[in-house]
Amino acid sequence: MSSRSVRPMMSSDLCEARRRALGLYRAIYRYIPYVIKYYDIPKNIDQCRWMLRSYFYKHAYITDVRVIDMLIIKGYIELKELTHQWQSKHHVIRHWNPSIEPKCTSFIAKFIEGN
Numbered sequence: 001m002s003s004r005s006v007r008p009m010m011s012s013d014l015c016e017a018r019r020r021a022l023g024l025y026r027a028i029y030r031y032i033p034y035v036i037k038y039y040d041i042p043k044n045i046d047q048c049r050w051m052l053r054s055y056f057y058k059h060a061y062i063t064d065v066r067v068i069d070m071l072i073i074k075g076y077i078e079l080k081e082l083t084h085q086w087q088s089k090h091h092v093i094r095h096w097n098p099s100i101e102p103k104c105t106s107f108i109a110k111f112i113e114g115n
Contacts, residue, residue, distance in 0.1 A: 010069045010072070010073075011065050011068065011069050012065075013065065014063065014065055014068075017065050017068040017069060017072070018068075020068075020069070020072050021056070021068060021071075021072055024072050024075045024076060024079070025052070025056055027076075027079060028052055028075070028079055029049065029052060031079065031082065031083065032045055032048045032049060032052065033045055034083075035048065035082055035092060036048060038085060039089045039092045040089065041089065041092055041093060043096065047096075051095055051096065055095075059071055
């Protein structure tokens with residue numbers, strides 16, 4: 001049985017992926033004041049930085065280099081859309097007000113909803 005190794009997209013190891021993730025974090029962190037100004041969002045810099053930090057902590061447990069590279073690419077795409085103002089104000093605000101409500105997990109809540 002032969003096994004084929006899969007080449008990573010950008011990073012060769014976890015250390016390099018971490019360096020790229022920190023570079024993305026710093027790039028977005030620096031651009032936050034401009035996002036607040038250009039999109040006229042009703043949040044201050046600290047709230048935006050807290051949201052950025054929560055996005056990165058949400059994916060902190062991932063150790064697969066290919067998945068980390070994919071998330072970094074998505075992050076850079078999001079940053080480019082912000083810098084070129086291809087997103088509207090609604091796209092920026094959705095990070096604080098998600099439109100999908102979490103599903104009920106308790107028995108009483110499911111019973112009341114009729115599920």
